[in-house]
Amino acid sequence: MRIGLLGTGPWAERTHAPALHRHDGLDFAGVWGRRPEAAAELARRHGVRAYDDVDALFADVDAVAVALPPAVQASYAIRAARAGRHLLLDKPLAVTVEQGRAVTEAVRAAGVASVVFFTTRFQPATERWIEEQAAHDDWFTARAQWLGAVFTGDSPYAASPWRREKGALWDVGPHALSVLLPVLGDVRRVTAATRGPGDTVHAVLDHTGGASSVLTLSLTAPPAAAGVEVELRGGAGVTRLPENADTAVSALRRAGDALLTAARTGRPHPCDAAFGLRVTEILAAAETLLPGGTEGDTGSPAETP
Structure with a gap:
């Protein structure tokens, strides 16, 4: 080809x-x-x-x-x-x-x-882990932290205009969703979203499988605090996304x-374009809940299409 x-x-x-x-x-x-x-x-x-x-x-x-x-x-x-x-x-x-x-x-x-x-979906260790966890249907909750230091460290992507405009929600949010959706099921609604330090976003998702998940996304984490963690808890116990040395x-x-x-x-x-669209829909729903005016206003739950 x-x-x-x-x-x-x-x-x-x-x-x-x-x-x-x-x-x-x-x-x-x-x-x-x-x-x-x-x-x-x-x-x-x-x-x-x-x-x-x-x-x-x-x-x-x-x-x-x-x-x-x-x-x-x-x-x-x-x-x-x-x-x-x-x-x-x-x-x-x-x-x-x-x-x-x-x-x-x-x-x-x-x-x-x-x-x-x-x-993450094309790295062997994490791909296997996702497939293994998707075989269980009794997950209770999940926590995903995708913390980057793009804007606080020495990153070649720090000058990216679209990252500066859209922030962590749109840059690393897709990675978190690509791991959670095949395991916990589609998102029925984004129940809350708010801002943290810098471009940090916290979001709470309600999944069709019955579980809820909490996402913490940032490109402005201190370099010493940067990293990725995904933890699942349910009837199968507690499991965490493995580290991956694949480039x-x-x-x-x-x-x-x-x-x-x-x-x-x-x-x-x-991970075709239709899946990419679904991720875009969820991110857009979360974005509508982010405070834009009154401090502390979290908006109302956003249904996803």
């Missing part, structure tokens, strides 16, 4: 391009970016063609990997799907429900395969495997 890359930022440079270059089943064909000089440099490093015209790239490939800000990703994903190209997308799928639905509809109408890269590049290569399988078999992957 010939695949092109859309995007030239740090995530494209550090993760997408190396993963595509090293993938045995994908033929990395070229790079397009909104900054032609950056596209030329990234393409040169990986021995592929730099495209000035994104439609010319679409014409030369079978699939595209998208490493663009989510609002931009949505518009180009729709164009690529309408051109009949399979999609390896990033999280979040979009930052509005309307954008997410438009992507999902374009994928469905074109009959192309789609995979959204939720990193993002290795995980993205596995996502490439998933795209190849979905394209070959026609069977949707669990």
Whole structure:
């Protein structure tokens, strides 16, 4: 499968391009970016063609990997799907429900395969853990803390405009949901959401399986306090998400495997665009409850579609 890359930022440079270059089943064909000089440099490093015209790239490939800000990703994903190209997308799928639905509809109408890269879902140790916990149906409660130091440490993503605008809810919130949803079931409603220090968000979710979960999400944690913890409690006891030494590049290569399988078999992957849309809907519901005026106002429970 010939695949092109859309995007030239740090995530494209550090993760997408190396993963595509090293993938045995994908033929990395070229790079397009909104900054032609950056596209030329990234393409040169990986021995592929730099495209000035994104439609010319679409014409030369079978699939595209998208490493663009989510609002931009949505518009180009729709164009690529309408051109009949399979999609390896990033999280979040979009930052509005309307954008997410438009992507999902374009994928469905074109009959192309789609995979959204939720990193934890493509790392072997955490993937196995999620599958094992999903086999139990008596979970009582869960706690997920996804604490990053993007804005307080030395991160190459600190200058990202969309992260500064949308914060932890939209950046690391998708990761937490990608772990909880397959285990606890879909979210019936977001019962509460409020802000903490910096861009920190706390949210309480009511799941269809009967359990509730509490999320703490941040990109402004002190570096010494950063880290990821997910704990489940129920009839099966207490269990925690294992640490994973797998790199993002290795995980993205596995996502490439998933795209190849979905394209070959026609069977949707669990992390397809429809799942990405569901995550977007839940995040949007949580966002409506965040205080925007009166201090301490938590709003009312937000039903999810």
